[in-house]
Amino acid sequence: MRRRLATAAGALLAIAASLLAVPSTAHAQSQAEQGFHVSDGRLLDANGKDFVLRGVNHAHAWYPTRTPQALKDIKALGANSVRVVLATGDRWTKNGAADVAAVVTQCKQNRLVCVLEAHDTTGYGEQAGAVSLSRAVDYWLSIQDVLKGQEKYVILNLGNEPHGNSGYTAWTSDTQNAIKRMRDAGFDHTLMADAPNWGQDWAFTMRDNAAKVFAGDPDRNTVFSIHMYGVFDTANEVNDYLNRFTSQHLPLAIGEFGNAHSDGDPDEDAIMAAAQRQGVGYLGWSWSGNGGGVEYLDLATDFDASRLSAWGRRLFEGANGIKQTSREASVFASGPADGSCAVSYRLSDWGSSFNADVTIRNTGTTAVKGWRLDFAFPGQQKINSAWNARTAQDGSQVRATNESWTETIPVGGSVSFGFNGSSTGTNGVPASFALNGVGCAKS
Known part of the structure; x- marks a missing residue:
């Protein structure tokens, strides 16, 4: 369950200039040689070219046999990226190293940037069986060998919606600790940090602490991810949230959003327009296979790319949609x-x-x-x-x-x-x- 914020948020946390300091020139060059990196609030690829995510989510953890064709279809429809649902083995069957390596290979074959996410953290503190970000880091460590060397093609989303509506104030320290463990272990990838409150940050915990978390990453290479559903049902709410990040030169992506939801009716037109205007990436939820009453979020009916739903047509073909705005990552321009x-x-x-x-x-x-x-x-x-x-x-x-x-x-x-x-x-x-x-x- 996702809740709306009933009252206006408090004042924006003041940000010291030192928090937004960038890595040394030598270190920044090293990051650029390895893969994706953040500079002045923008996500750049390994060639130093601006890259804006324009893609969809795919539930690989539950539909692994669908993945090869799904990635081909998603690419053919114009996407430049895909966010891939993986399971740590705590709530769902673990996607092991060999499986993840195959997914990365398939993403590269289809010239898609692969955003890999650990899903078992969803709603931690409120959802039965959900695990902590620390446990998600354990998972990333267990498959680290197949992720090394893929920094040009892969972004690691630490954990999906890592706090529900209970205990979400721990998001800041939990995220800082997760990033530190990843960097100490030698991960040089761009990391993505989801918001708490089932991803929607209605209490503005991520918004007001993002600068601190970013500064705590020794690589200064973390992108923040907001999920926009019922909380974001007006253009004012959408624009205000994005503005809070872009005005501070903090990197942000819309990791999930839809055209409808049980907790309210998100303004997908405003979301896509604002994202395009501000150069913010977005990843629509989701390709196919939704259940539990949210089947309307399927972009393709029964995984059939020729049977796009109304939501699928809107995302791929509509104003500010994927076909109109997607640009392939320059790292694939190896012809x-x-x-x-x-x-x-x-x-x-x-x-x-x-x-x-x-x-x-x-x-x-x-x-x-x-x-x-x-x-x-x-x-x-x-x-x-x-x-x-x-x-x-x-x-x-x-x-x-x-x-x-x-x-x-x-x-x-x-x-x-x-x-x-x-x-x-x-x-x-x-x-x-x-x-x-x-x-x-x-x-």
Whole structure:
């Protein structure tokens, strides 16, 4: 159960300039070389490029067999990240090291930033069986070996909604201690800290203590996460909360939100608009598989990407939505240099329908592992089905991404895919192609 705050919050905690001190230049450079890092309240990737989360949550802990296809579908719909539910083994069956390693690999194959979260902490102090943040750290330590070296691709969300509406004032010390243990153990990843009060921070414990917690991280590499449900049912509440963080240059993401909830009706339009305006990341809840009366939060019906719910269409396709605002992390832009790829597009046109066969050739000196081909139709063409690649279309813009069996383009080699479509008016060959964001020659 999530409660609204009935009265206005107290004054914002004064913040000493020293609390927002940044790491030394040498240490900051070391972080940048390793992976994601925070600078002046912004999340940057390992290339020093601004990165804004635009993705969804996926309940891997309960639906592990669904994960490979879910990640492909989530990417095809335009997301740049996915928050993956993991279990520590205290409330649900543990997701062990091998399983987590596989999830990270699948995220990377789909060019998705992986936000891994320990879910067994949900509602600690109020929910029976929920465990402490300290116990969540034990879990991260148990799988540390498979997370080392993944700092460019993985963010670690310490524990989901780590306090309910009882004992939540312990959030500050509990979070500080968890961060300290993670850093002492050698974790260099960006860490994400969820708010208490079932993630909604109606008592403003996280809001008023975030600067202290951030300053206590020796790496200054913690992002705070607010979950927006019924507590955030007006634009004023949404904007005020985000402003409190961005005005202090404190990094914030909206780790969960929906278009409806049992505790009230969140203003998803205001949430998405404010997030876009202020450059705050968001991750919608959730891909599919919700139960217990909140099935309406499924973005895809029965894990079927072709059957998006009204909430799914709003999140992916609506104003300030994922398709409109998502930008892929630059660490995935590892394709060939300009001029070291070539694309042929062979068109078989029957008037109102057509087939296109596309071949991508690697004319460079390094293999391409994981690819995305972008192009624009010259007329009113629409893709109906594809083979050997996954396609997503937004108006005339098309993005094709590899299947597992077409993932690698060796030096001097090629991969081919095709699609069937319909058209009105004159059909034609796209004017240009870009492989992983870099232009290719036409052949």
